[in-house]
Amino acid sequence: MTGTDEQISQLRLELRRGVVVLAVLSQMDTASYGYNLIQRLAEQGMEIEEGTLYPLLRRLEKQGLLESAWEVGEVRPRKYYRISPAGREVLNALRAEWLETVAVMGRILRGTNHE
Numbered sequence: 001m002t003g004t005d006e007q008i009s010q011l012r013l014e015l016r017r018g019v020v021v022l023a024v025l026s027q028m029d030t031a032s033y034g035y036n037l038i039q040r041l042a043e044q045g046m047e048i049e050e051g052t053l054y055p056l057l058r059r060l061e062k063q064g065l066l067e068s069a070w071e072v073g074e075v076r077p078r079k080y081y082r083i084s085p086a087g088r089e090v091l092n093a094l095r096a097e098w099l100e101t102v103a104v105m106g107r108i109l110r111g112t113n114h115e
Contacts, residue, residue, distance in 0.1 A: 020048060021094070022094045024057070024060065025087055032080060064084060
């Protein structure tokens with residue numbers, strides 16, 4: 001890997017970090033456990049490692065953006081997460097901010113930002 005490749009890899013990682021919370025919150029309308037969420041996001045093109053997702057889920061729960069409940073009826077108990085009312089409010093604000101950022105960046109990258 002060249003120095004430029006390493007730089008691109010690091011910058012790509014920085015870009016992804018900013019959208020993982022938005023991606024996760026957007027998928028939490030229905031209760032989901034971690035591995036299921038990893039699969040659903042991967043099917044949509046966003047790969048998230050367990051070592052990234054599980055601490056994020058715990059942090060979002062601690063911040064009151066997710067609610068959780070244990071399901072013990074299966075072979076192995078699973079902790080299911082679902083978006084909370086506060087999480088819904090944050091998701092709506094982040095979604096609007098994301099869409100505006102994408103629009104602005106589109107103009108900038110196309111060279112049409114002449115305000």
